[in-house]
Structures are given as structure tokens and as C-alpha cells.
Amino acid sequence: MNAEPGKDVRFWRLALLLVGLLALGLAVWVVVDGTGGDWQGHQEDFFARIGVKQARVEVRQIRACTGEVDRCVSCHLGGERDELRDPKVPHPHRAHPKDMLHHQHTAQRIACSACHGGSGRALRQTAAHAMPGGTELDPLMKQPHIQASCARCHLPGAVKPADRLLAGARLYAELGCAVCHPLGAGGRGGFDYGPDLRTIGRKSLAYLKTSLSDPLANFADSTMPAFGRTFEENPEAEIDLLIFLESLVLTRPADCSQRDRSDYLLDQACASCHAGSGGKASGRFEHRCPFILARKDELRCANCHPQEIPKATRLGGGFCPRIQQERNRCSLCHEGR
Ligand code: HEC
Ligand code: HEC
Ligand code: HEC
Ligand code: HEC
Ligand code: HEC
Ligand code: HEC
Ligand code: HEC
Known part of the structure; x- marks a missing residue:
């Protein structure tokens, strides 16, 4: 015979409450851990370092011109602050090496991952620094491989x-x-x-x-x-x-992109400027193409056309067959050509 039936019920209620709380705690932990990680700590450190007392600790993200969402700045807040340029300032707080961010690339749109690869959305350090889907450090994180981007x-x-x-x-x-x-x-x-x-x-x-x-x-x-x-x-x-x-x-x-700034010139025959005697061109134009500049001794019109540039005879008009032969090489850099 049970003398105190209420005691049993209370025990089970208490047990149920405990189990419930445990489950809730677990759920919260999973959610917090899944979205967060150590970025909150980095933000607190950062604001303490620059002496800001009441800053909001929150996920910071950029929708970049590449179409990607980039959250690297949830941890990397140093930007271009001169007072954080000292190499003794640890990452992720250290300012970015000069000239690469705001100076030449608006950080808001040309986001970190555009140059450094990684997984822009990730909020955990190892995932953020890895190629999407992997765990290995993305080589684009470090020089000289950043140059690929x-x-x-x-x-x-x-x-x-x-x-x-x-x-x-x-x-x-x-x-x-x-x-x-x-x-x-x-x-x-x-x-x-x-x-x-x-x-x-x-x-x-x-x-x-x-x-x-x-x-x-x-x-x-x-x-x-x-x-x-x-x-x-x-x-x-x-x-x-x-x-x-x-x-x-x-x-x-x-x-x-800045890639196609001078593409219109590619469709123009060299002879449209190099029309003078011996292929001399006039005007203030200067070539920037490193390929033409590196090979100017071979490509100089006068080498093969010491007098007048021949009149265009082929279809498409005015394209030197000798220079057309190089087309395979042009497409290394000038894509689709
Ligand atoms: C959770 C915080 C966090 C996020 C998110 C994060 N980083 Fe970092 N990052 C760090 C920390 C901490 C270091 C310093 C690591 C060290 O010294 O070992 C670092 C270092 C780096 C370095 C220097 C690497 C080296 O070894 O020299 C680069 C570059 C970098 N991060 C780029 C990025 C980019 C790009 C993103 C976004 C795709 C990103 N980080 C997202 C915390 C973060
Ligand atoms: C336009 C390309 C570009 C963008 C955008 C860019 N970086 Fe960099 N980043 C570089 C280059 C290039 C270097 C190497 C500079 C050097 O060696 O002097 C570098 C260096 C770094 C370093 C130092 C690595 C080291 O060896 O100490 C960190 C950290 C870093 N970037 C993080 C970021 C973060 C965070 C962002 C976004 C806020 C970002 N970068 C945006 C090109 C870029
Ligand atoms: C996501 C696209 C993007 C990436 C990646 C990028 N850039 Fe740029 N870059 C630009 C744009 C756009 C401009 C012009 C910015 C402006 O005029 O405001 C620019 C301007 C520059 C300039 C200024 C000189 C000029 O001709 O206007 C330099 C230098 C430069 N970038 C170097 C680099 C280097 C080095 C890298 C690789 C580490 C790099 N950029 C990666 C888009 C990019
Ligand atoms: C928009 C006009 C223009 C176009 C198009 C043009 N050039 Fe030029 N190029 C010039 C000018 C101006 C110079 C400097 C004056 C000179 O040397 O005749 C020059 C110089 C050169 C030189 C160096 C000559 C020397 O004696 O040092 C080479 C080589 C050259 N161009 C090759 C080419 C080739 C190949 C093409 C076609 C793919 C081409 N150019 C298209 C205007 C142009
Ligand atoms: C390495 C030698 C070489 C160089 C350098 C060279 N050409 Fe030619 N070019 C040729 C040959 C070979 C032909 C074909 C011979 C012919 O049709 O008379 C030709 C033909 C041409 C034609 C006639 C194309 C047609 O439609 O028939 C033009 C226009 C021309 N070249 C312009 C230039 C210009 C402009 C330059 C300098 C940017 C240049 N070439 C540099 C070798 C060269
Ligand atoms: C190694 C890379 C590379 C190769 C290979 C290359 N180009 Fe270029 N080219 C460039 C760059 C970089 C520019 C300058 C783009 C700018 O400043 O916007 C350029 C610009 C040009 C221009 C615009 C005028 C000028 O000189 O700035 C012409 C025309 C051109 N290239 C023709 C050619 C032709 C023809 C070939 C093949 C015979 C070729 N390029 C191969 C990188 C290359
Ligand atoms: C004689 C022709 C030939 C030459 C020259 C050549 N390759 Fe290859 N390459 C191939 C073939 C064929 C494959 C096999 C890929 C396949 O069967 O799908 C291949 C595969 C590759 C792969 C792996 C591709 C993949 O899908 O994983 C890379 C990277 C590569 N080549 C880079 C280069 C580079 C860089 C050079 C110059 C230094 C070069 N190749 C020169 C024919 C060549």
C-alpha cells in the first residue's frame, strides 16, 4: 500500500522537468554552436582593444559583388585601422596590409573571400579558412597563392x-x-x-x-x-x-570585374593604329599588354613590313596573319578569344 501517493507524482514531475530542461539546454547549445563559435569572443576582444564599451556583438556579413555572402568580418574587424597595423597585433584583429582593401577595393562589395577563398558563410575558423566542403586550409589564404584570385x-x-x-x-x-x-x-x-x-x-x-x-x-x-x-x-x-x-x-x-576594360581594342586590327610607314603608330596611346610589351622586338611591324603596311585582303580585314598565329597565346589572358 502506498501511504503517500503525492510523493511519487512529485518525483516524476521533477524528473520530467529536469529531462525537459536538459533537452532544451541541448537544443540551445546545438543552435548556438551551429551558428556561432568563437566569433563572439573575437568581437568582445576587438571592442575591448579599441576601447569601445557598448558595441553590439552580432553576426556581421557582406553581400559581395561576387554574389557570395561573406561573414569573415564577424571575426576580422581590423580593416584598415592604422593603430592596428603593428605586426604584434594578433589576427584576426590586425589591420589589413595596406592598399588592398578600401584603398583599391571597396571592402563592402569586394569581400574578403573574393581574394582569399575560404567559405564565406562559415562562422567557425577552420571551416571559414577551408575550401568549401573541405577542412584543409585554402591555399588562397596565403601569399603567393592569393595572386590566383x-x-x-x-x-x-x-x-x-x-x-x-x-x-x-x-x-x-x-x-x-x-x-x-x-x-x-x-x-x-x-x-x-x-x-x-x-x-x-x-x-x-x-x-x-x-x-x-x-x-x-x-x-x-x-x-x-x-x-x-x-x-x-x-x-x-x-x-x-x-x-x-x-x-x-x-x-x-x-x-x-575590371577584366574587359580594354577588350574593345582587341577587336580592332593592329593596323588601324599601326598604319604609317613601317607600321608606325601615332597618338598618345601606350600599350599596357604585358605580352605585347615583352615581345615587342618580335612583333614590331617594321621587322616584316619595312615600308607600307599591306592592304587588307582577307576577310575580316587588316588582321596580320602573323599576329593571328599567336591567338592561342592571347587567350591565356584574354578569355574566349
Ligand atoms: C571564427 C572567427 C574567424 C572567421 C569567421 C574567419 N577568420 Fe580568418 N582568422 C581568424 C583567426 C583567429 C586567425 C589567426 C589564426 C592564427 O594565427 O593561427 C585568422 C587568420 C586569417 C588569415 C591569416 C592566415 C595565415 O595563416 O596567415 C587570413 C588570410 C584570414 N584569416 C582570412 C579569413 C577569411 C577570408 C575569412 C572568411 C572566409 C575568415 N578569415 C574568417 C578567425 C576567423
Ligand atoms: C583585393 C584582394 C583582397 C581582399 C578583398 C582582401 N585581401 Fe586580405 N590580403 C590580400 C593580399 C594580396 C594579402 C597579402 C599582402 C602582403 O603580402 O603584403 C592579404 C593579406 C591578408 C592577411 C595577412 C596574412 C598574413 O600573412 O599575415 C589577412 C589576415 C587578410 N588578408 C585578411 C583579409 C580579410 C579579413 C579581408 C576582408 C575584410 C581581406 N583580407 C580582403 C588580398 C586581399
Ligand atoms: C572581385 C573582383 C576583384 C578581385 C578578386 C581583385 N580586384 Fe583589384 N580591382 C577590382 C576593381 C573593380 C577595381 C577598380 C576599383 C575602383 O576603381 O574603385 C580594382 C582595382 C585594383 C587596383 C588599382 C589599380 C587600377 O588599375 O585601378 C589594383 C592595384 C588592384 N585592383 C590589385 C588587385 C590584386 C593584386 C588582386 C589580387 C590579390 C585584386 N586586385 C583582386 C576588382 C577586383
Ligand atoms: C589604339 C592604337 C593601337 C592599336 C590598336 C595597336 N597599337 Fe601598337 N602601338 C600604338 C602606339 C601609339 C605605339 C607607340 C608608337 C610606335 O611605336 O609606333 C605602339 C607600339 C607598339 C609596339 C612597339 C613598337 C616599337 O618599336 O617599340 C608594338 C610591338 C606594337 N605596338 C604592337 C601592336 C600589336 C601587335 C597590335 C595589335 C594586337 C597593336 N600594336 C595595336 C598604338 C596601337
Ligand atoms: C614576323 C613578321 C610580321 C610582323 C612582326 C608583322 N607582320 Fe603583318 N604580315 C606578315 C606576313 C608574312 C603577312 C602576309 C604577307 C602578305 O600578305 O603580304 C602579313 C600581312 C599583314 C597585313 C595584311 C593582312 C591581309 O588582310 O592580307 C596587315 C594589315 C599586316 N600584316 C599588319 C601588320 C601590323 C600592323 C603589324 C605590327 C603591329 C604587323 N603586321 C607585324 C608578317 C608580319
Ligand atoms: C599574360 C597575359 C596576356 C597575354 C598572353 C596577352 N595579353 Fe593582351 N593584355 C593583357 C593585359 C594585362 C592588358 C591590359 C589590360 C588593362 O589594362 O585593362 C592587355 C591589353 C591588350 C590590348 C589593349 C591595348 C594594350 O596594349 O593595352 C590589346 C590590343 C591586347 N592586349 C592584345 C593582345 C594580343 C593580340 C595578344 C596575343 C598575341 C595578347 N594581348 C596576349 C594581358 C595579356
Ligand atoms: C600532350 C598533351 C598534353 C600536354 C602538353 C599537357 N597536358 Fe595536361 N593533360 C593531358 C591529358 C590527356 C590529361 C588527362 C586528363 C583526362 O584524361 O581527363 C591531362 C591532365 C592534366 C591535368 C589534370 C586535369 C584533371 O581533370 O584533373 C592538369 C592539371 C594538367 N593536365 C595540366 C597541364 C599543364 C599545366 C601542362 C603544361 C605544363 C600540361 N598539362 C601539358 C594532356 C596534356
């Missing part, structure tokens, strides 16, 4: 702090990669049906390196020659080429 919006060679990218583009031409992997037409257009390297998706550096040194490792019947020896003497050149390869798979966001 400059090609999203600038032609290789168009901006100064991207010399490794330009060197990589040159190597791609010099080593004959474009013979099998042409960048003009899409798809498997090349000799030996080499695939279009713009469509292979983002790969780890290790994978790309293996593709060069031991092509059979990734494709058992690949006819690609091995390039391991090529770089034995000069490992820096291999990095240049890898940077160019990394750049090929990145998207080219139309809304924030």
Missing part, C-alpha cells in the same frame, strides 16, 4: 602585386600546356584531347602538383608528359604555374 577580376599582368600570376601565365605558354589545354574554345579541344583546365573544379595543391609531376597518378592512361624534371632546378617556377592553374577554375564575377 586577382585573375577573377583583372587580366594577368594588369595589376602590380600579381607578378607570380603573370609569370605562371607565361610558363603555361612556354611549356606548351596550351597545345593540349587551349583556353580559347571550351571543352576537350586540345591535342590528345586534353581537358579544359577551367572546368576541373577547385583542387588541392597536392593534386595539381601530382598532375604535373606524375600525370598517370590521376589518370591511368593519360598521354600528358611528366613535368617533374622541368621544375627540379626551379621550384619557384612550379609555384608560379600552380598559381596560374588555380586561377583558371575561379569564377569571373561580371559585376565587379
